[in-house]
């Protein structure tokens with residue numbers, strides 16, 4: 100594989116540090132063509148669909164993309180905001196707030212940017228830009244609290260794939276998961292308690308996580324266990340008895356069996372069994388997106404009401420809540436340990452001199468050429 104052209108190595112340059120908050124990605128617009136482009140990239144990832152590639156490509160192009168793109172675009176239109184897709188808007192805001200909070204906590208030498216695994220801003224382009232900006236230490240922070248090969252594993256594929264074409268690979272740190280991190284769990288607890296304070300409390304708390312094919316669990320993916328651990332620890336923080344809550348899995352895709360119990364049939368069954376009010380939270384998503392706002396807030400709500408349920412409450416994701424941004428900062432800080440993140444006056448001066456040196460060197464090289 101040929102190497103990409105890279106900036107010249109500058110002697111003595113102060114290496115900059117960055118955190119990249121990486122999310123799944125979302126279409127550029129709620130249109131059929133934009134959704135098709137996005138789904139094509141997403142669903143062509145062999146980490147996401149484990150069907151032999153040639154056979155899958157046929158199914159994808161003949162059946163999935165022609166039918167799903169229009170239907171999904173209609174769903175995106177229901178949740179699209181003036182600022183764009185909620186997933187992207189929340190990820191952008193979280194990255195900006197994390198940068199500000201890290202600065203306030205003294206880590207003024209750290210940049211925080213966001214990137215998407217599929218769609219824009221594409222992870223390889225963000226990594227290229229960081230290289231141009233002189234960043235040589237990168238902590239990658241996926242927007243997934245629970246590890247799965249289908250999501251976090253796929254981010255690592257994209258990162259390593261990109262650096263296969265780079266000679267001077269930066270120092271990297273990978274945040275594998277934070278499903279049991281106090282900062283994440285405390286923020287979840289606070290969000291549930293604040294919701295109950297404002298709206299009263301339901302008969303049952305449904306903790307709905309994005310599903311994955313059951314086969315991946317049987318083949319060693321820890322995602323299912325990490326979801327259950329998050330649920331257990333959150334329940335403990337809320338003082339819930341086992342009967343007060345239920346863990347479910349949503350967003351089944353395709354015909355294979357996925358992790359059970361499925362969210363929609365579970366809430367319908369709860370309604371039929373006489374549960375008047377359910378509160379649904381989606382702890383596996385750190386920001387609201389299609390899967391929470393449309394699938395839970397609209398489709399699952401409809402199923403509950405159609406089965407006789409009276410009162411359906413969706414508890415929003417952590418989004419930009421101050422407790423969550425503080426949690427993110429704690430997670431980030433733990434993965435930055437040992438890296439110089441505070442820019443002392445001497446560091447700033449060294450950086451200024453290096454920049455000057457770099458410019459002079461480039462000028463000399465230009466003159467010699």
Ligand SMILES: C=CC1=C(C)c2cc3[nH]c(cc4nc(cc5[nH]c(cc1n2)c(C)c5CCC(=O)O)C(CCC(=O)O)=C4C)c(C)c3C=C
Nearest residue numbers: 123124125147171186247249250309311352383388389390
């Ligand atoms: C939170 C973790 C996620 C896991 C695990 C996950 C696995 C997974 N997803 C699909 C298929 C689809 N997912 C879709 C949307 C979507 N998925 C996640 C997160 C996880 N996916 C998010 C945050 C979103 C929302 C994106 C947005 O723009 O808001 C979709 C597209 C939506 C649609 O067309 O209806 C599909 C398809 C698979 C197959 C999978 C694991 C194998």
Ligand SMILES: [Fe+2]
Nearest residue numbers: 123309350390
């Ligand atoms: Fe998904």
Ligand SMILES: [Fe+2]
Nearest residue numbers: 323324325327
């Ligand atoms: Fe398990």
